[in-house]
Structure formats: structure tokens, C-alpha cells
Amino acid sequence: MSRSIPYYMVDSFTSEPFKGNPAGVCLLDKPLSNDFMQSIAIEVNLSETAFVQDQGDYFSIRYFSPIMEIPLCGHATLASAKVLFDQNQDVNEIHFKTAEGLELQAYRNGEKVSLKFPNYGIVDRDAPQALLYAMGIDSILNSAYNYENLELMIELEDADELRNLQPDFDAMKASISDINGVVVTAKSNQPDFDFESRYFWPWSGGNEDPVTGATHTFLTGYWAKKLSKTKLRAFQCSARTGVLELEVLSEEQILITGDARIILSGEMTI
Numbered sequence: 001m002s003r004s005i006p007y008y009m010v011d012s013f014t015s016e017p018f019k020g021n022p023a024g025v026c027l028l029d030k031p032l033s034n035d036f037m038q039s040i041a042i043e044v045n046l047s048e049t050a051f052v053q054d055q056g057d058y059f060s061i062r063y064f065s066p067i068m069e070i071p072l073c074g075h076a077t078l079a080s081a082k083v084l085f086d087q088n089q090d091v092n093e094i095h096f097k098t099a100e101g102l103e104l105q106a107y108r109n110g111e112k113v114s115l116k117f118p119n120y121g122i123v124d125r126d127a128p129q130a131l132l133y134a135m136g137i138d139s140i141l142n143s144a145y146n147y148e149n150l151e152l153m154i155e156l157e158d159a160d161e162l163r164n165l166q167p168d169f170d171a172m173k174a175s176i177s178d179i180n181g182v183v184v185t186a187k188s189n190q191p192d193f194d195f196e197s198r199y200f201w202p203w204s205g206g207n208e209d210p211v212t213g214a215t216h217t218f219l220t221g222y223w224a225k226k227l228s229k230t231k232l233r234a235f236q237c238s239a240r241t242g243v244l245e246l247e248v249l250s251e252e253q254i255l256i257t258g259d260a261r262i263i264l265s266g267e268m269t270i
Contacts, residue, residue, distance in 0.1 A: 009264035010079035013242035021211035023079035024049035050076035058095040065205035074213010081106035082260040134171035150180040211242025
């Protein structure tokens with residue numbers, strides 16, 4: 001027997017269609033199996049598809065790339081909040097809970113959405129030389145690792161070098177196997193931004209993610225300390241580009257604010 005699921009495609013961290021990071025949002029009235037959610041994520045073939053279900057006091061949310069379930073996704077959370085706020089004009093705050101029990105809050109902020117996310121830390125970790133070679137990187141300022149997202153961070157001195165990276169993704173995958181992705185970052189040389197980044201995740205999603213909220217759960221604190229600021233503007237310099245407004249609220253939490261555009265709505269029949 002067929003079943004219809006409301007489905008939306010939302011461009012996150014942008015005010016323009018076809019920029020930022022597209023996410024799928026499926027609104028569920030009852031749970032789907034993991035295999036079914038993975039099949040939908042493969043079918044729509046976006047970097048992330050969120051599956052959202054109203055649980056009364058909160059919305060459960062799970063995230064699937066075309067390869068695997070992901071513990072936390074910022075742009076798909078922003079997309080989900082945008083859809084729910086659009087449907088409920090009188091609602092100004094939404095609570096989400098991830099599969100791992102992480103509680104997230106979304107707030108209406110004019111036309112934008114603000115997300116209260118964890119302020120994660122990093123630990124020192126060397127980047128394998130073979131990985132740097134695969135990415136075309138000769139020298140770095142720093143490298144570190146975030147345990148919650150299983151992501152390696154590499155800091156470069158030059159934002160222009162960051163924008164011009166052309167990684168060999170097969171060689172990247174062969175160089176290291178115990179991570180979900182690599183975020184490369186640098187201080188911005190644009191007057192409107194504090195820092196920039198790009199995120200590569202051939203291990204768990206795709207070659208390059210256009211705009212990545214989850215990496216900013218630790219990039220925010222990292223750059224806040226380096227620049228001695230609590231409010232920052234970040235630019236993800238992928239081909240689609242994206243803008244994130246960031247604020248350190250406490251040692252435990254940050255605020256990520258961004259625009260989003262709903263570009264498609266309909267029903268998925270399964």
C-alpha cells in the first residue's frame with residue numbers, strides 16, 4: 001500500500017535560490033525504518049535529507065547522506081526549521097532531538113533562523129602527509145580533531161589557497177580511514193568575514209559539502225579564541241557559497257544564524 005510523505009527541498013545558509021546547501025526535508029507522521037530512510041536519501045541524492053516527526057513537546061530529527069546516517073547536520077536542521085516555521089506562522093521556537101539524544105533549539109529571527117547548537121572542542125592531531133598531498137597542500141598552520149563529528153580540521157595561512165584547492169578525493173580516502181570528513185579553514189581576506197572554510201567528506205557523504213553547519217560547532221570556538229571575538233561571520237567558499245552568522249553563547253553553546261529558501265514542496269509517494 002502506497003504512502004505519501006510531505007517533502008521539501010530547501011537551500012540553506014543563503015537568501016538566493018541555487019546557492020547555499022540544499023537539504024531534503026521529509027515530514028513523517030509515523031517512523032520509517034533505517035533502510036527506508038537511507039533509500040530515500042539515495043533517491044533524492046542531496047548531501048543530507050532530514051526526517052522530522054512531531055513528538056508533542058519536540059520534533060525528532062535524523063539525518064541521512066546518500067552513504068550513511070550522520071549524527072548532526074546544521075544545514076538540514078536549518079532547512080527543517082524553515083519548513084516548520086513557514087507552516088506555523090505563530091510559532092517562534094522549535095525544539096529538536098537527534099537520534100543520539102542531542103537537544104537543539106531553533107528560533108525565528110526575522111526572515112532568518114537561529115540555531116542553538118553545542119560548542120564543541122578540538123584536540124591536537126597530525127594530518128597525514130598523504131592526505132595533505134592528496135589535497136594539494138604544502139604547509140599548514142595547525143591541525144586538530146573533533147570527536148563528536150569525527151572530523152579533522154586543517155588551518156591554512158592563505159584564504160586564496162583554500163579557495164583554489166582541487167583535492168584528489170580517491171587519494172584522500174586512501175590516505176586515512178577513521179574520519180567522516182576534513183574541514184579546511186583560513187582567516188578571511190574579505191572585509192565582511194572573519195574566517196572561511198571548505199568541507200570535504202568522501203568518506204561519509206560526497207566530495208565537497210557546499211555549506212556545513214556541523215563543522216561550525218567547533219570552528220566557532222576555535223576562531224573566537226584566535227580572534228578574541230564572540231560574534232563572527234563565516235564564509236564557506238565552495239562553488240555554491242554560503243554565509244553563517246555565529247555567536248559564542250557560553251562554553252557549552254553557540255548560535256548559528258542563516259537564511260534559507262524553500263525551492264520545492266510536494267509529496268513523495270512510497
